[in-house]
Amino acid sequence: MRSQGHAGQVLITGCSSGFGKKMVERFLKAGWKVLATSRKPEQMEQQGNLWILPYNVASETDRADITRCVTEICPNGLDCLINNAGYGLAGPLEALSETQIRQQFEVNFFAPLLLTQALLPSLRKAKGRVINISSVLGFTGMPMQSLYVASKFALEGLSESLHYELAAHGIQVALVEPGGFRTGFADSMDWAAGVMPDHPLYHQQFEGYRRFLRRVSTREKGKDPAQVAEVVLELASRATIPLRVRVGDDTQALYYIRRTLPQQIADAVLRRVSRHILQAN
Ligand SMILES: NC(=O)c1ccc[n+]([C@@H]2O[C@H](COP(=O)([O-])OP(=O)(O)OC[C@H]3O[C@@H](n4cnc5c(N)ncnc54)[C@H](OP(=O)(O)O)[C@@H]3O)[C@@H](O)[C@H]2O)c1
Numbered sequence: 001m002r003s004q005g006h007a008g009q010v011l012i013t014g015c016s017s018g019f020g021k022k023m024v025e026r027f028l029k030a031g032w033k034v035l036a037t038s039r040k041p042e043q044m045e046q047q048g049n050l051w052i053l054p055y056n057v058a059s060e061t062d063r064a065d066i067t068r069c070v071t072e073i074c075p076n077g078l079d080c081l082i083n084n085a086g087y088g089l090a091g092p093l094e095a096l097s098e099t100q101i102r103q104q105f106e107v108n109f110f111a112p113l114l115l116t117q118a119l120l121p122s123l124r125k126a127k128g129r130v131i132n133i134s135s136v137l138g139f140t141g142m143p144m145q146s147l148y149v150a151s152k153f154a155l156e157g158l159s160e161s162l163h164y165e166l167a168a169h170g171i172q173v174a175l176v177e178p179g180g181f182r183t184g185f186a187d188s189m190d191w192a193a194g195v196m197p198d199h200p201l202y203h204q205q206f207e208g209y210r211r212f213l214r215r216v217s218t219r220e221k222g223k224d225p226a227q228v229a230e231v232v233l234e235l236a237s238r239a240t241i242p243l244r245v246r247v248g249d250d251t252q253a254l255y256y257i258r259r260t261l262p263q264q265i266a267d268a269v270l271r272r273v274s275r276h277i278l279q280a281n
Helices: 018-029 060-073 098-125 146-165 200-222 226-237 249-260 263-279
Strands: 009-012 033-037 050-053 080-083 129-133 172-178 244-247
Touching: 009 018, 009 060, 018 033, 018 226, 033 060, 050 060, 060 098, 080 098, 080 226, 098 129, 098 146, 129 146, 129 226, 146 172, 172 226, 172 249, 200 263, 226 244, 244 249, 249 263
Parallel strands: 009 033, 009 080, 033 050, 080 129, 129 172, 172 244
Antiparallel strands: none
16 A cells, blocks of 8 residues: 555656656756656766666557556556647647647657557556546637547546556556646647638637737746646555546646536636636737
């Protein structure tokens, strides 16, 4: 049975920046053996107890290599898998290319799904746990981010089902739903590549949305991603963990609107918020 201060072996995906980087630092400090995947290993600092796995979670052959590394480095099983790698895709649905749409799901949904599937034997051996990094947009729709939202909703449905499916196997599954934090997320955002439909309303909405994002990223400059790393470490160390954990005032407020207010009122509030976002100036 785990207790506070437990230190085992953890695999974290997407570690060259943001939450991934902070989680690597925090888990190492707490005495964990950390296996960290990254497409940019040169941006990571080699140190004791850290195994940098130079792989892309969205590639099938790389996932096979990650699985092989876990089996070799953790012969007694994996205590914790943290599916963190992900990025945002923005723009009106009509302007997104099929490649962009599929890639969003490839990275944010199929990669964590298939990596979890491949690592279940290792997780079962150690009675390990899976912590999936979702988002406030894992339970709230958002205009101009429909595909990102859809990928996180899919991750939520998968995680909730596995939470029940794997409990009897001794494997716990949790979702972390952060609000906005100061990471590389805004810079690595992919934008609609398709020709913008010749419709002035779309142009106006897209511009409004860009202005909204600029405002939000300024506001979020002070929100330290280390806060999320701390919460995830606690989840990895506790005896039992809840299915969902929200981090940040924005995610708490939206959760209240979305899940606590009567549906009609919540919908009216969120429609107003959406109109505001699309007209932001
Ligand atoms: N920041 C926020 O406000 C926020 C809020 C809610 C949820 N989230 C979620 O938090 C997770 C971490 O994001 P972050 O905010 O820390 O952003 P970040 O600083 O951009 O880090 C994301 C990491 O994911 C990996 N990644 C990004 N695009 C990828 C791609 N196309 N293919 C494969 N790997 C890719 C990268 O890892 P490598 O380059 O090292 O491989 C990158 O370091 C994501 O799942 C994101 O959806 C973020």
